[in-house]
Amino acid sequence: MTLLALGHACVDVYQGAVAALVPFFVAERAYSYAAASGIVLAASLLSSVVQPLFGALTDKWAMPWLLPVSTLVGGAGVALAGVGGSYPVTLLFVAVSGIGVAAYHPEAARVARQASRGSHTAMSWFSLGGNLGFATAPLLVSAVVATGGLGASPLLVVPALAGAVLCAAALRGLRARDAADPEAAARGGGPVIAEDDWPSFLKLSGAIVCRSIVFTGLGTFIALYVRERTGGGEVAGTAALFVLYVGGAVGTVAGGRLAARYGRLPVVRWSYALAVLAVAGVVLVPGPLLYVFVVLTSAALYVPFSLHITLGQDYLPRRMGTASGVTLGLTVSIGGLASPVIGAVADAASLRTALAPLIVLPALGWLLLRSLREPGAVDGNSA
Numbered sequence: 001m002t003l004l005a006l007g008h009a010c011v012d013v014y015q016g017a018v019a020a021l022v023p024f025f026v027a028e029r030a031y032s033y034a035a036a037s038g039i040v041l042a043a044s045l046l047s048s049v050v051q052p053l054f055g056a057l058t059d060k061w062a063m064p065w066l067l068p069v070s071t072l073v074g075g076a077g078v079a080l081a082g083v084g085g086s087y088p089v090t091l092l093f094v095a096v097s098g099i100g101v102a103a104y105h106p107e108a109a110r111v112a113r114q115a116s117r118g119s120h121t122a123m124s125w126f127s128l129g130g131n132l133g134f135a136t137a138p139l140l141v142s143a144v145v146a147t148g149g150l151g152a153s154p155l156l157v158v159p160a161l162a163g164a165v166l167c168a169a170a171l172r173g174l175r176a177r178d179a180a181d182p183e184a185a186a187r188g189g190g191p192v193i194a195e196d197d198w199p200s201f202l203k204l205s206g207a208i209v210c211r212s213i214v215f216t217g218l219g220t221f222i223a224l225y226v227r228e229r230t231g232g233g234e235v236a237g238t239a240a241l242f243v244l245y246v247g248g249a250v251g252t253v254a255g256g257r258l259a260a261r262y263g264r265l266p267v268v269r270w271s272y273a274l275a276v277l278a279v280a281g282v283v284l285v286p287g288p289l290l291y292v293f294v295v296l297t298s299a300a301l302y303v304p305f306s307l308h309i310t311l312g313q314d315y316l317p318r319r320m321g322t323a324s325g326v327t328l329g330l331t332v333s334i335g336g337l338a339s340p341v342i343g344a345v346a347d348a349a350s351l352r353t354a355l356a357p358l359i360v361l362p363a364l365g366w367l368l369l370r371s372l373r374e375p376g377a378v379d380g381n382s383a
Contacts, residue, residue, distance in 0.1 A: 001122050003170035004112050005129030007067065010163025011104050012130035014074045014097050016137025016245055017156060018043045019219040021081065023237060024145045025090075026224070033221075033351075035087065037343030040220050042091040047098040048334050055106035055325020059318075066107045067167035073100030075160020082145065082153025109309055109324035115174050120264070120310055124256025127306035131252050133159075135245035138223075142238045197375065201315040203368045205326055207272065208308050209334055210365035214279060214358045215301050216335025217342050218244060222282070222294070225351045229286055240294055247298025248305070255303040264311055268304040269369050275300035275362035283355050300362070314375035 022036045031039075057063065077097025084090035116122035144155050222244055223237030230236050258267045278300050281293030312327035313320045345354035 001112070001115050001125055003166050003173060004108070004115060005126050007071065007163045007166040007170060008108060008112075008126060008129035009133035009136070010159040010166065011071050011074055011101060011108075012133030013137045013140060013156075013159045014078045014133075015043070015101055015130075016134035016219070017078045017141050018081075018094060018097070019216075020138040020141035020223075020238075020241060021078075021145070021150075021153075022220060023223050023234065024082075024141070024150060027234075028150055029087075031087075033224075033343040033346045034340055035343075037220055037339035039081075039091065039094055040216065040339045041337060042094045043098040043101075044216070044335065044337060044339070045098070046095050047102040048337065050099055051102035051105060051328065052322060052325040054103050055321040055323070056319075058107045058110055058321030058324075062110075063107050064111060064171050066103050067111070067171065068164035070100045070103035071163040071167055072160050073097070074104065075100070075157045075163070079154045079157035079160075082150035082156075105328040106321050106325040109313070109328060110321055111171070111174065113310075113313060113320065114178075115170075120259045120307070121256040123310055124252050124259075124306040127256075127309065128249055128252045131245065131248035131302060131305070135242060135249060138238050138241040138245065142234075146234070196318050197315045200372055200375075201312060201323065201326075203372055204308065204311055204315065207268075207365035207368040208327060210361040210368075211272070211275075211301055211304070212335035213338045214275065214335070214361050216339055217355060217358050218279075218282065218297065220339045221342065221346065221351055221355065225355065226290065226294075228351060229290060230288060240291065243291060243294045244298050247295045248302030251299040251302030252305050254299070255305065255307055258303070259307050263374060264307045265369065265372055265374055268307050268311075269366060271300050271303040272362045272366040272369060276359060276366075279362060280359045283352060283359060311375070317375075 018040055022039065025031045025039060026033075026036050054066070058066075074097050077093045077095070077100060081090050081093040081097070084093050112123060112126040116126065140156065140159070144152050148155070219241065223234075223241045226240035227233065227237040255267060255271075275297065278293055278296035282290060282297055285293055308327050309324060312323040316323040342354045
């Protein structure tokens, strides 16, 4: 699980890197808010469509080789985005990165569930790796691009090279462990439930869509917004984006532990309720106090993250790859589809006006979650 979590971090650097590059595209290439958000859309659009397709494929065939290969593709796309020159070429390279990230997550979630043998806490550590990758992205991008400009972006391929090696090592270790204890391996996929529960899965997916729009909208524009609201420079904006991502490290681990004690759905519902107040603070509170609400928003959005994955897999036990592809793909990256709308409103009015509707979305997600029940089988290995 440690190797898988570290590999996950290396992949999700490239999800965070796209948003982290936005201020540099605005500064160096004079992109408008709408044009800059179109870059996030390019990464999200293909990922939204392709990731569930990869999930469906992994329901039929195990494809562990996708982990190292997709890691390299995701890294190569972002590494070349800064040297693309023209706007269409930049969009193309970012889209290639999105496909790589999309190919990685369904199979990685399946392998992680196998490695965790049904433990919510272990899955939270796997998700933590991805969150740390997100958190590292602004610092990595800033260190590379702030010193060498967008032309230095090929250096951003380094995490992908490391991630491919880590994924290959994790797969070898997992094969060796399961070969040594085949009976435990056979029990390790989590609870066995007779039927797929599509109505519950669709409600869960709707809630995750709300979370996705909030997270992606803030991730795309919070660096610019904080600079505007606090009067700080690039450092202030990068710090806010880092806080948004790194707070998820604590939130994700806390989510697994809280779920083991109180149950997944109560923890998820309370997180969405907290997110309403936290996002309101980010949008409405001026000055340095804004950072406190960024921390609260990060925790509220990340506590349910790994729980979304295991709930989705348990609602669709016969289609775990599809469930992973949707919870990690279509419903997560769909937030990127809303970014151009937020950018267009920001260009026409202000960033504050554009971000204000994000306050309502966690409340809508909470309403969708209210009627959900825990999946029918009880996982005896949930700690």
